[in-house]
Amino acid sequence: xxxxxxxxxxxxxxxxxxxxxxxxxxxxxxxxxxxxxxxxxxxxxxxxxxxxxxxxxxxxxxxxxxxxxxxxxxxxxxxxxxxxxxxxxxxxxxxxxxxxxxxxxxxxxxxxxxxxxxxxxxxxxxxxxxxxxxxxxxxxxxxxxxxxxxxxxxxxxxxxxxxxxxxxxxxxxxxxxxxxxxxxxxxxxxxxxxxxxxxxxxxxxxxxxxxxxxxxxxxxxxxxxxxxxxxxxxxxxxxxxxxxxxxxxxxxxxxxxxxxxxxxxxxxxxxxxxxxxxxxxxxxxxxxxxxxxxxxxxxxxxxxxxxxxxxxxxxxxxxxxxxxxxxxxxxxxxxxxxxxxxxxxxxxxxxxxxxxxxxxx
Numbered sequence: 001x002x003x004x005x006x007x008x009x010x011x012x013x014x015x016x017x018x019x020x021x022x023x024x025x026x027x028x029x030x031x032x033x034x035x036x037x038x039x040x041x042x043x044x045x046x047x048x049x050x051x052x053x054x055x056x057x058x059x060x061x062x063x064x065x066x067x068x069x070x071x072x073x074x075x076x077x078x079x080x081x082x083x084x085x086x087x088x089x090x091x092x093x094x095x096x097x098x099x100x101x102x103x104x105x106x107x108x109x110x111x112x113x114x115x116x117x118x119x120x121x122x123x124x125x126x127x128x129x130x131x132x133x134x135x136x137x138x139x140x141x142x143x144x145x146x147x148x149x150x151x152x153x154x155x156x157x158x159x160x161x162x163x164x165x166x167x168x169x170x171x172x173x174x175x176x177x178x179x180x181x182x183x184x185x186x187x188x189x190x191x192x193x194x195x196x197x198x199x200x201x202x203x204x205x206x207x208x209x210x211x212x213x214x215x216x217x218x219x220x221x222x223x224x225x226x227x228x229x230x231x232x233x234x235x236x237x238x239x240x241x242x243x244x245x246x247x248x249x250x251x252x253x254x255x256x257x258x259x260x261x262x263x264x265x266x267x268x269x270x271x272x273x274x275x276x277x278x279x280x281x282x283x284x285x286x287x288x289x290x291x292x293x294x295x296x297x298x299x300x301x302x303x304x305x306x307x308x309x310x311x312x313x314x315x316x317x318x319x320x321x322x323x324x325x326x327x328x329x330x331x332x333x334x335x336x337x338x339x340x341x342x343x344x345x346x347x348x349x350x351x352x353x354x355x356x357x358x359x360x361x
Contacts, residue, residue, distance in 0.1 A: 005225040012227070012276045013070050018291040021299050023063035025332045028158065028303055030056035031310055034319055040253070048325040050249075058248050061261060062268040064161055065212040069269060071165055072175075072216030073226075081176045081221070093169055096359035101154075101162045103356045104300045105142045108156040111304065144203045152203045158303045167204040168213045175214050179221050187214050195262050212269075227277050234274040241271040290347075296358040297343040298336055306335045 030052050032039050039045050079085050113130040133141075141155040143163065153160050168175070178186040194211040219226045230237070244264035251257045309331045317323050346353050354360055 005227045008227045008277070008280060009073075009225060011280060012273065013074070014289070014292045015280070016066070016272070016276060017070075017295040018298075020063040020066055021295040022332070022336065023060035024158070024299060025302050025306065025336060026060045027056050027063070028306055029310065029328060029332045031314070031328075034314060034324065044319075045321045045324050047321050048328055051325060052328050053252060054245075054249060057252075058245055058261065058264060059268070061265050062272060065208060065265050066269050066272070067161065068165065068168070068209050068212035069216035071168075072213035072218075073220050074216075075169065075172060075213075076176065076217045076220035078220075081173075081180075086173060089172070090169070093166070095355070096361070097162055097166055097169075099355065100296070100300060100357060100359045101159055101166070102142065104159060105154050105156045108304065109138075109141050112155070156300070156303070158299065163204050164206040164209040165213070168206070168209045171210070175210070175217060176221065179214055179217050184218075187211070187218055190214055191266070195259065195266075197258060197262070226273055230270055230274045231277040233270070234278060237267060237271040237274050241267045244268075290344075293347070293358070293361045294340055294343045296361050297346075298339040300357065301339045301342070302332075302335050305338060306331060309334055 034045070037044075039049055075089060109130065116129055117131065143154055144152050145155045145157075146153060154163060178190075190207065190211045194207045198207055200207060218224070219229075241264065244260060244267055248257060248260045248264050251260055310327070313327050313331060314324075317327060343358075346357065
């Protein structure tokens with residue numbers, strides 16, 4: 001792998017992190033009810049319905065699988081895999097993943113306790129009042145707070161990605177063997193299970209995580225440059241991705257939508273890689289480094305403030321299509337700006353706190 005391609009891969013990963021986090025924020029900014037009325041059961045908000053569906057349900061869905069792809073690539077990056085390397089990687093992930101995972105779930109747990117104690121009439125987002133929690137409920141808060149339902153989220157719900165990534169990393173030796181020796185067939189088999197929407201009946205063990213982590217690992221383990229693989233295929237991936245996006249919109253609310261959406265995610269990742277190889281600047285600057293570092297903080301911070309801002313603005317604003325559409329863009333903007341300001345203050349004034357809030361990033 002040429003040094004120039006190697007550097008370009010790392011630059012792409014650094015540059016793409018923040019835009020992907022914005023995608024995650026927009027996924028969570030997609031509200032489906034206004035004044036208790038399901039938006040999809042009315043024709044009152046056609047512009048909002050179309051644009052939010054396009055951005056949040058199709059385009060932004062690339063974000064989380066792309067992060068799994070990046071994680072797999074970086075986990076096996078540059079080093080021959082061995083027990084010592086695996087142990088070193090695990091210890092490093094304790095700092096970068098496990099510590100902030102525990103910290104943010106604890107913060108949200110305390111936030112809900114505070115709100116339920118002082119504002120019980122206004123908020124209660126858990127299955128039972130936190131003051132009535134037993135020790136099993138507290139443990140479930142850090143793994144699957146809705147353990148008796150089909151939802152499988154910790155109390156800081158967006159951190160399901162970190163939980164599933166930690167579980168996937170534990171299986172890294174098996175993934176290494178699979179990718180190294182079973183080669184492309186192994187990844188295709190996992191990918192087929194993901195495409196067919198097979199679910200492993202164990203919370204935290206995700207086929208999507210395994211597939212995209214393995215896909216990223218494939219490039220590192222076999223010393224392949226994804227820049228070289230995709231850079232000459234921009235036109236092909238562009239037309240294919242555009243076709244799949246249009247097809248997903250056309251098939252919305254039908255039985256085939258999920259299959260097309262998942263296929264668009266896979267193709268979309270490689271389309272985005274080809275696009276970045278075309279647009280990649282020669283040198284990174286400090287601004288890009290700052291946003292790359294702030295990405296994790298925005299990810300961990302955004303969900304509760306976003307929910308509060310959406311509920312408040314929907315309550316006070318007139319219910320017109322254009323107004324609802326503006327709120328769809330305004331709410332994520334407000335949350336991201338607030339998050340960046342808080343991160344900047346921590347970064348400048350209390351850098352030691354970054355170990356807890358963003359794993360030292």
